[in-house]
Amino acid sequence: MGLFDRFKKTITDLSEKLSFDRLTEGLAKTRDSFVSRLRKALFAGRKIDASLLAEIEEILISSDVGVATSEQIISRLKERVRQDKIEDADSIITILKDVIASMLAESPSSHNDRHFVIADDNKPLVILVIGVNGVGKTTTIGKLAYNYRQAGRSVIIGAADTFRAAANEQLEIWAQRAGVDIVQQKQGADPAAVVYDTLNAATARSTDVVIIDTAGRLHNKQGLMQELGKIGRVMKKVKPDAPDEVFLVLDATTGQNALQQAKEFTKVAPLTGIILTKLDGTAKGGAVLAIAASLNVSVRYIGVGEKIDDLQVFDPIAFVEALFEERTMVDV
Amino acid sequence: MFESLQEKLEDALKRIRGQSKLTEDNVAEALTEVRRALLDADVNLGVTTDFINNVKEKSLGLEVKGSLLPGQLMIKLIHDELVALMGTERSELALAPQPPTIVMVAGLQGSGKTTFCAKLAYSLKKKGRQPLLVACDIYRPAAIDQLRMLGQQISLPVFSKDDAKPLEIAKDALTYARKYGRDVVIVDTAGRLTIDEEMMQEVADLKGAIKPQEIFFVCDAMTGQDAVNTAKAFNDRLELTGVVLTKLDGDTRGGAALSIRSVLGKPIKYVGVGEKIDQLEPFHPERIASRILGMGDVITLVEKAQSQIDEKEAERLEEKIRKNQFTFEDFLDQMKMIKKMGSLRDLIGMLPGMDKALRNVQLDDKAFSRVEAMILSMTIHERRNPRVLNGSRRRRVAGGSGTTVQDVNRLIKQFEDMQKMMKSMSSGHKGDIARLQQQAALKGKMRQRAFR
Numbered sequence: 078m079g080l081f082d083r084f085k086k087t088i089t090d091l092s093e094k095l096s097f098d099r100l101t102e103g104l105a106k107t108r109d110s111f112v113s114r115l116r117k118a119l120f121a122g123r124k125i126d127a128s129l130l131a132e133i134e135e136i137l138i139s140s141d142v143g144v145a146t147s148e149q150i151i152s153r154l155k156e157r158v159r160q161d162k163i164e165d166a167d168s169i170i171t172i173l174k175d176v177i178a179s180m181l182a183e184s185p186s187s188h189n190d191r192h193f194v195i196a197d198d199n200k201p202l203v204i205l206v207i208g209v210n211g212v213g214k215t216t217t218i219g220k221l222a223y224n225y226r227q228a229g230r231s232v233i234i235g236a237a238d239t240f241r242a243a244a245n246e247q248l249e250i251w252a253q254r255a256g257v258d259i260v261q262q263k264q265g266a267d268p269a270a271v272v273y274d275t276l277n278a279a280t281a282r283s284t285d286v287v288i289i290d291t292a293g294r295l296h297n298k299q300g301l302m303q304e305l306g307k308i309g310r311v312m313k314k315v316k317p318d319a320p321d322e323v324f325l326v327l328d329a330t331t332g333q334n335a336l337q338q339a340k341e342f343t344k345v346a347p348l349t350g351i352i353l354t355k356l357d358g359t360a361k362g363g364a365v366l367a368i369a370a371s372l373n374v375s376v377r378y379i380g381v382g383e384k385i386d387d388l389q390v391f392d393p394i395a396f397v398e399a400l401f402e403e404r405t406m407v408d409v
Numbered sequence: 410m411f412e413s414l415q416e417k418l419e420d421a422l423k424r425i426r427g428q429s430k431l432t433e434d435n436v437a438e439a440l441t442e443v444r445r446a447l448l449d450a451d452v453n454l455g456v457t458t459d460f461i462n463n464v465k466e467k468s469l470g471l472e473v474k475g476s477l478l479p480g481q482l483m484i485k486l487i488h489d490e491l492v493a494l495m496g497t498e499r500s501e502l503a504l505a506p507q508p509p510t511i512v513m514v515a516g517l518q519g520s521g522k523t524t525f526c527a528k529l530a531y532s533l534k535k536k537g538r539q540p541l542l543v544a545c546d547i548y549r550p551a552a553i554d555q556l557r558m559l560g561q562q563i564s565l566p567v568f569s570k571d572d573a574k575p576l577e578i579a580k581d582a583l584t585y586a587r588k589y590g591r592d593v594v595i596v597d598t599a600g601r602l603t604i605d606e607e608m609m610q611e612v613a614d615l616k617g618a619i620k621p622q623e624i625f626f627v628c629d630a631m632t633g634q635d636a637v638n639t640a641k642a643f644n645d646r647l648e649l650t651g652v653v654l655t656k657l658d659g660d661t662r663g664g665a666a667l668s669i670r671s672v673l674g675k676p677i678k679y680v681g682v683g684e685k686i687d688q689l690e691p692f693h694p695e696r697i698a699s700r701i702l703g704m705g706d707v708i709t710l711v712e713k714a715q716s717q718i719d720e721k722e723a724e725r726l727e728e729k730i731r732k733n734q735f736t737f738e739d740f741l742d743q744m745k746m747i748k749k750m751g752s753l754r755d756l757i758g759m760l761p762g763m764d765k766a767l768r769n770v771q772l773d774d775k776a777f778s779r780v781e782a783m784i785l786s787m788t789i790h791e792r793r794n795p796r797v798l799n800g801s802r803r804r805r806v807a808g809g810s811g812t813t814v815q816d817v818n819r820l821i822k823q824f825e826d827m828q829k830m831m832k833s834m835s836s837g838h839k840g841d842i843a844r845l846q847q848q849a850a851l852k853g854k855m856r857q858r859a860f861r
Contacts, residue, residue: 140634
């Protein structure tokens with residue numbers, strides 16, 4: 078290993094360590110309510126019985142894991158307890174961690190690309206970002222653009238949210254922060270036209286990545302959902318196999334409706350990934366489990382803070398580690 | 410609205426509905442389903458457990474009276490408990506004895522605070538007040554621009570100040586409001602996380618300085634289990650006076666509404682039901698409880714119709730129908746009125762049982778526009794005297810409205826049928842009408858018996 082390689086490895090290790098810390102910090106609140114409550118339930122001498130399992134199930138449910146996924150976790154837990162003939166309640170946390178980790182490992186999220194690779198013959202990579210109102214699409218796009226910039230890719234953002242007041246202005250500020258170009262039209266313009274312009278601009282400038290911001294829409298609004306279909310069709314005029322990625326942004330604060338959103342959006346724009354935002358702050362890490370375990374789409378990124386570098390590639394194993402991390406964070 | 414919870418409860422209660430006896434077993438079975446439905450609807454776990462225990466306790470000690478089926482009794486119980494959870498009264502905006510009244514909103518990021526502020530201002534303006542919007546979200550990029558643009562849309566002033574802290578902006582806004590006679594001041598604040606101590610302190614300081622009469626927590630109706638904790642944290646710092654529920658036009662099950670109301674004990678004052686500036690409604694706990702149980706929301710529908718349809722206009726119409734002078738012009742007026750009441754789907758959704766039946770039907774508001782276009786393509790003479798519409802006139806109408814002659818024929822046929830029906834109703838088949846009325850009264854009574 079040459080000096081340069083060793084240097085590079087140190088940097089990589091360091092940055093991975095940093096991002097793990099950020100993750101641990103962001104999940105502090107979830108951990109507090111989740112793992113601490115588990116610990117409380119497992120006082121010394123506690124037997125593994127139905128009432129303990131019911132208690133664990135309740136803790137899972139109140140962390141937004143959802144009834145179905147919680148039941149699934151509990152049944153796997155039971156299976157393991159029976160198989161390994163475990164009697165000591167203390168070891169149940171380790172098993173629970175195992176069970177959750179293995180569920181996530183089976184989910185599509187375990188194959189996430191961490192290097193922002195783009196094939197040369199597939200430029201520009203077209204990313205369509207969609208979601209309901211107020212989940213943080215625009216902010217996420219700013220961060221996503223920043224991630225690609227950091228990986229050395231050129232990025233152009235298309236401001237196709239032409240509905241919400243000042244959406245353009247907001248995205249413009251994020252584009253500046255990330256140091257990328259932006260294509261926009263007046264408020265009220267046809268979003269499909271903005272998309273068409275953006276893709277043409279990207280082709281002309283041979284940009285690596287195109288990220289399209291769209292207006293927030295509730296997934297039960299027929300007309301607005303069809304508008305997404307139109308955006309997809311218009312893209313294909315410039316790049317036949319566009320969009321390459323369709324990311325649905327979900328707010329981690331959202332409860333069980335998140336699953337409904339994913340189902341409805343994928344009907345008009347087949348999802349290739351989910352971005353889960355606002356994971357910091359409140360005790361809602363459980364939503365990740367529900368989504369990763371019950372949807373056929375991988376959770377690609379998670380937002381763990383408000384800063385521009387607070388969007389992370391979702392790593393299920395690191396996530397479980399951070400969730401069960403025992404140390405206490407002084408600064409939270 | 411709440412449709413999934415409604416659906417689930419309906420499923421769970423179907424089993425009990427048909428049964429003649431309430432036993433501990435079948436109550437328990439139905440309640441397991443109800444519990445699951447409530448949890449799936451994001452109702453807080455603690456709230457759900459209390460709810461189930463309450464219903465269980467009350468249902469077992471209950472005597473079956475008169476012609477009521479035990480299942481109906483059970484539905485009544487669940488209904489009453491839901492109403493109790495959501496509060497039994499609706500409350501108006503508290504006004505200051507000395508204007509300006511100050512309203513402050515707070516909440517998490519993306520809950521819809523800025524949009525709510527504009528909607529509230531607009532609804533107050535319609536009632537003759539002179540609101541001032543104040544932009545105190547200095548953090549989110551372009552948040553101030555957003556409020557400014559919304560203010561422009563509804564022609565109301567927006568107070569903002571560059572390079573100033575929220576406290577200073579709000580104080581200056583109050584001075585401005587007093588000087589220019591604005592009687593309601595609506596202060597929009599930045600979205601913040603409850604664990605962000607600095608930001609929570611900021612909003613608490615803001616509250617201390619401007620002493621608002623109303624402090625609203627704006628909550629996304631889709632929020633999950635954590636809604637209660639978040640609302641509590643805001644309440645601890647701000648002593649909220651009410652809650653605003655946004656994005657209720659989605660298909661969310663809206664459990665957050667139940668949870669927050671029952672844990673905080675603060676009224677839900679408004680609900681946001683759409684992206685347009687006039688889509689803000691007062692919260693009616695009774696009605697929404699009824700809706701959850703699949704009884705529809707007839708009161709809202711009736712009130713909506715009443716507010717849009719001019720009484721005199723209605724009398725004029727009745728007169729016309731009686732004299733059989735109903736023309737295409739009246740038809741057009743009718744359609745405009747219905748359109749004013751909202752989309753067809755919204756209206757039908759409020760009728761009992763219809764919501765579920767129509768869930769998967771594509772309701773075409775455009776069909777309305779086509780009919781409208783056809784009528785508008787007729788001359789005034791033709792509208793008043795549909796009989797003159799011969800083949801060549803029909804072709805012209807079809808061409809003018811972008812439809813086909815077949816469409817025009819169908820419209821005229823429907824219109825003639827309607828005229829006939831009206832004629833038969835008004836020309837003294839009193840027996841028919843009386844029978845209809847009797848039936849309607851009977852149905853009303855049955856419903857009252859079942860649910861009051």
